[in-house]
Amino acid sequence: NAGVTQTPKFRVLKTGQSMTLLCAQDMNHEYMYWYRQDPGMGLRLIHYSVGEGTTAKGEVPDGYNVSRLKKQNFLLGLESAAPSQTSVYFCASRASGVETQYFGPGTRLLVL
Amino acid sequence: GENVEQHPSTLSVQEGDSAVIKCTYSDSASNYFPWYKQELGKRPQLIIDIRSNVGEKKDQRIAVTLNKTAKHFSLHITETQPEDSAVYFCAALILTGGGNKLTFGTGTQLKVEL
Numbered sequence: 001n002a003g004v005t006q007t008p009k010f011r012v013l014k015t016g017q018s019m020t021l022l023c024a025q026d027m028n029h030e031y032m033y034w035y036r037q038d039p040g041m042g043l044r045l046i047h048y049s050v051g052e053g054t055t056a057k058g059e060v061p062d063g064y065n066v067s068r069l070k071k072q073n074f075l076l077g078l079e080s081a082a083p084s085q086t087s088v089y090f091c092a093s094r095a096s097g098v099e100t101q102y103f104g105p106g107t108r109l110l111v112l
Numbered sequence: 113g114e115n116v117e118q119h120p121s122t123l124s125v126q127e128g129d130s131a132v133i134k135c136t137y138s139d140s141a142s143n144y145f146p147w148y149k150q151e152l153g154k155r156p157q158l159i160i161d162i163r164s165n166v167g168e169k170k171d172q173r174i175a176v177t178l179n180k181t182a183k184h185f186s187l188h189i190t191e192t193q194p195e196d197s198a199v200y201f202c203a204a205l206i207l208t209g210g211g212n213k214l215t216f217g218t219g220t221q222l223k224v225e226l
Contacts, residue, residue: 033213059215
């Protein structure tokens with residue numbers, strides 16, 4: 001039982017490049033979330049999903065897209081990376097009826 | 113939307129002393145308040161949580177108190193140890209029609225000095 005995993009751990013992009021971050025969970029959780037963490041700003045919700053095939057916007061969705069084609073995976077895409085998207089990205093998941101969110105190890109992204 | 117404020121941003125205590133971190137929230141509909149601990153380079157991990165129908169909850173050296181009227185809640189750590197050094201985040205849960213969304217505070221860097 002690996003819990004929540006994220007791929008990759010670290011990535012450097014040039015402005016304008018695209019990439020996809022992968023979040024996977026093996027706990028059969030319905031809900032999945034993508035956050036970004038910046039110094040002094042805590043964790044801010046980008047997008048979330050309440051189940052396979054569904055997604056919704058969070059607090060800071062601009063510049064990102066998401067997909068939940070399989071229940072266990074939640075993908076975060078950057079179509080045209082900008083330096084302002086330099087951050088640490090955390091994925092989280094939780095079971096239906098339970099408030100506790102479990103976090104992945106994070107992906108550190110640097111956009112030059 | 114919900115707004116969560118957390119104070120202080122940094123806190124330094126001597127080993128064995130107590131540490132208190134305070135948070136306020138804006139939406140009276142919030143009913144779940146978790147606290148996460150994040151060590152350097154690691155993921156946030158839940159250490160304790162409280163629901164709005166309870167005023168206080170303890171787990172060994174940590175406790176959380178909730179004042180629904182004033183809309184604030186606090187984390188108390190007693191007999192602090194060096195391994196308590198980390199960033200602590202409070203959060204409040206907003207119930208929405210499509211899924212529960214946590215709003216986080218900006219974090220408190222706790223340093224326990226020997």
